[in-house]
């Protein structure tokens with residue numbers, strides 16, 4: 001009896017202790033963002049070694065350059081390892097918590113209305129989609145692209161304006177964003193684009209809207225996005241329970257195409273690229289893939305990520321080119337040129353991730369291209385600095401993306417894709 005009581009008391013204490021820790025938004029106080037330069041193999045080894053030592057919330061290796069976020073208690077050992085490996089490390093951001101604090105204060109909401117001067121959590125984004133579908137009943141409807149581990153829906157908006165000839169089957173365009181939870185600018189840009197399609201007076205934009213049957217999903221990893229907004233800014237994965245003490249898989253390494261072959265790990269505790277226990281182990285990717293496969297007449301698939309500022313064409317895990325690679329590059333170039341006219345911003349690419357970024361298997365874009373044969377498939381990496389983008393400048397990327405999509409479909413039409 002005493003033992004039972006003791007166990008009960010300690011487990012209650014543990015529960016409340018865990019709850020009080022989890023209730024807090026992780027501050028990242030004193031975390032340093034380093035840029036490491038030198039031998040690419042040594043950089044990869046350094047990142048691997050740090051990942052074995054502790055949870056590393058952010059790392060990114062691209063050739064002779066690597067970025068890594070280091071907790072204060074790991075700074076000494078990290079700098080020692082950098083020296084031993086003959087690498088050079090510079091501190092890019094001295095205290096990552098200041099970025100997080102600036103996001104909290106810089107985000108301005110306009111009363112209860114949805115706006116593009118603030119970042120909104122899942123419930124608000126879904127409310128926005130519901131309101132839009134109510135105010136445009138003839139041309140829009142809510143669509144459910146799938147389910148999540150925590151029981152949410154993957155909610156999207158279908159925009160399909162009535163056409164004169166009702167038997168017309170318009171080409172379908174599918175847009176996904178927010179598959180990586182911490183890339184906040186992507187859901188914001190996608191709702192901005194929805195708003196442009198529905199309210200713009202620009203005849204090019206209204207023509208773009210009317211030509212297609214749009215299926216647009218601002219946040220396809222809503223559990224992860226909510227967690228990133230409320231608990232851990234650097235969260236990227238889903239929130240499924242992967243093992244006794246680690247959570248989530250990378251939903252863009254979990255699709256059933258060359259699963260786990262490149263740029264993914266089988267370590268469930270890895271903060272970034274755990275591919276899941278098997279292909280489509282995550283309910284989000286499995287159900288979303290079923291939705292996409294059910295779409296007839298799918299012409300184009302577009303995924304939004306941040307913040308490498310490049311345009312990617314399939315495949316992400318191979319230097320092999322698709323049979324319409326040259327067309328995709330030509331269309332992509334026009335798209336980027338349209339975007340450049342807005343803010344003068346140059347994007348890298350169009351190119352395959354394997355050639356311009358790094359090889360990564362199990363991504364949504366590759367699966368769509370390979371399994372469904374969708375002709376026009378792109379991943380846009382938007383702009384930003386370590387996933388941070390000021391809320392008051394969301395419109396800047398929103399306008400850029402709107403123009404990029406106008407350019408994309410203009411050139412696709414020129415080449416006879418529709």
Ligand SMILES: [Zn+2]
Nearest residue numbers: 180183305306
């Ligand atoms: Zn991403």
